[in-house]
Amino acid sequence: MTPSSGGEAETVLRLSGITKRFGPLTANDAISLELKRGEVVALLGENGAGKTTLMNILFGHYVADEGSVEAFGRPLPAGEPRAALSAGIGMVHQHFTLADQMSVIENIALGTQRLFSPRFDKAKAxxxxxxxxxxxGLAVHPDALISDLSVGERQRVEILKALYRDARILILDEPTAVLTPLETDALFATLKKLVASGLSIIFISHKLHEVMAVSDRIVVLRSGRIAGERRTSDTTRPELAALMVGGDIAAPAVTEHAPGGTMLELEDIHTAGRAGGAPLxxxxxxxxxxxxxxxAGVSGNGxxxxxxxxxxxxxxxxxxxRIGGETINRWSAREALRRHIGRIPEDRHAVGMIGDMNVTENVISERYRTRRFSRNGFLDWRSAETFARGIIDDYDVKCPSPDARVRLLSGGNMQKLILGRALDGDPQIILANxxxxxxxxxxxxxxxxKLLEARKRGAAILLISEDLDEVLALSDRLVVISKGRLSPPSKRGELTVQQIGELMAGHGLEDPSHAA
Amino acid sequence: MRLEAKPAPGLAATLAYPLGAILATLLIASLLVLIAGASPFNVFWLVLKGAAGSQFALVETLTRATPLIFTGLAVAVAFRAKLWNIGAEAQLYIGAVMTVVLGTGAVAAPSLALIPLIMMCAMLAGALLLLGPAILKTRFGVDEVVTTLLLNFIVILFVSMLLEGPLKDPMGLGWPQSKRVVAEAQLPRLIQGKRLHFGFVIAIVSAVATWVILKKTVFGYEMRAVGHNAEAARFAGIPVNRVLMKTALLSGGLAALAGFSEVAGLKGNLTLDLSPGYGYTGIVVAMLAMLNPLGVIVAAIFVAGIFVGADAMSRSAGVPSYIAQVMVATALLTMVTAIMLSRFRIRWR
Structure with a gap:
């Protein structure tokens, strides 16, 4: 957006040789980064590339194993968020850190006042x-309760909070993940104004088009290392994509083929809400x-x-x-399993797996009652272990043995176990959340x-993802959810990203009352 | 300071943690012994001798361990499913009440029929007593720590009422005590003339059976799954609420057996001092055993040994026998610490 005025501007932030290891995993490997005054640097990378770790080190939440951080020419002591704050670094986290039952003013002033100060000068604040x-351009009512605000407004409060503390460097961690396209545009306009006033911004994202739209310079991270650094004006999206994935991962090849019969049918379903999200x-x-x-959809919409x-x-x-044409009257998790629905839950730690139980115990959890794994109330551990070994081999799960506690496995290996469990017996309906x-x-x-393999053998798959690129790459058909309602399905490639964005914001659906 | 999960320890390490906890307990207790003006080595030696130094001592320790095995199992089973049953004391007393109601002449039958009948009814009474809190928990989210704990006081007052009223022994010279159970309802002694009774055998069998349930059966698997992660269990189609109900029934039943075995095996009648807090000590026993039913046997004997040994020690060394309670309480704290250390590594910074 704003091309910075060349290399003349002062360096406000310097990370040198940051290395951080978590056990065998090197999350950051000798990363060096400079941020100049009035500049937007985008930190681009896939999930797990090390972006958030790096920022947590900068902000003092983690201590780096090697390397140092310098802000405005002075070294920043490691592991002290307070020092980062007072050096003028503000961070807007992916998950907001606001007190719901307090007003906007109180949230912003919170922590800037002495705990026992006799009087809080509210008028001045x-x-x-x-x-x-x-x-x-951060419109928000100072007296509104946080719990009454929309997600976009809450984010504005977070940014105001940082500005109120005189932040000169603003770090935004995946700021658009929760925003509709319209809110995103508003955010970008704000960022433009902030930079014009002399702030420097680090913008963390894995979305190419945003990074191209908002930044002056782009640093690409891949598995903990800097894969490349480009001026935004000198690069293209394909180049960035190649840097991000390293060129070794081909986009999944989806072959067109005609769909078969309807496996699962929902008709005018209304439900209660779940996990703070909208009801259907x-x-x-x-x-x-x-x-x-x-x-596709912004999270929390049902x-x-x-x-x-x-x-x-x-x-x-x-x-x-209806499943396979038959109307369902009694419905439960067990019934879903009985009807061969393979389920991949959203949160593999809290819902998908039982961390303190071992691999064998986890992979049989959906089928332990079948004759394959139990007789007369007694479990057949030998058969269960054979099953676990099968999944470990077939899905290439890295784990010491079927007796290993699942908590000790990496996220990817846990997900492979869940896949193995969900896809066992070739389910005809698959939920991939x-x-x-x-x-x-x-x-x-x-x-x-694995999902494409299941599609090929004729499974009906519902893929829920907040990553629009993923949805677009894999889906034959796209529906957009907004406030608990679905858009009419559209065929692959039928809608532009712009149109999808409008649907995500609730436009084109019956209820137009939302003003972000 | 951060905690980091670490791999499950091997068998040797699994045993090392409780032993380490016991060692730490002894060290801490030593300080108190020193303050009391005695030599720790001498005191601990006297405790050991008092607990296991003679046939008399050993029999006494095992007799005292019997109710603790039952209450320890009750707690271990419930805690496995994260059903926080603090009410083993109440379940014990209800089991004892049932024993007295059926065993003092109301039912006439030979031993082989009467004793199993009383056992079943006692278990049923204890099971139903815990079912209430379990239903309140699953239906309305009422904290079972509060309900089970408070039920202890309610039940003890209820027993007190019974002992002043319907269950009062007319020949008891006015003491609040029940009639004695009939000979057919009494558990046989294991050694002629000694206090150790058949209840100990029932306790051991119960522990083995509980171990089999936890390790080998579908119910045990469900119980552990629910305890470790109820959300994931529910997602996998495990009927979480039903599992918690069944766990409550098993736990309450086991605790009630403690009351049954104390009345039918040892005391012969019901008084208000039937249990010096066996229900609560069961929590310590279960934790020391790391909720392993077979470990409960060992832990119960250990805790009983400390109590019995401390009594003998205080007579000869002049250190108050309260040291036993301090040691048991300390053992709980060190054991909880050891359990945490066995599962997590502490990283400073």
């Missing part, structure tokens, strides 16, 4: 906040054999409820559900190949 928000509000959807239906519904952990309040979140590129490609 309010004035300051109003000045900041009108200067930088009249959802109709059919999943057809040999077809991947991709569900994805969790839809996933829970198909997984069997949520019952519809209204509407009909955020199947690649947080995985490294290799594991991502593996998960994709």
């Amino acid at each position: 309010r004035q300051r906040i109003e000045t900041l928000s009108s200067d930088f 509000d009249g959802v109709s959807l059919s999943l057809r054999a040999g077809e991947i239906t991709g569900l 994805q969790a409820a839809l996933a829970a519904l198909i997984a069997g952990t949520l019952r519809p309040e209204r509407g009909a559900m 955020q199947p690649t979140r947080g995985l490294d590129v290799g594991a991502v490609a593996y998960v994709h190949s």
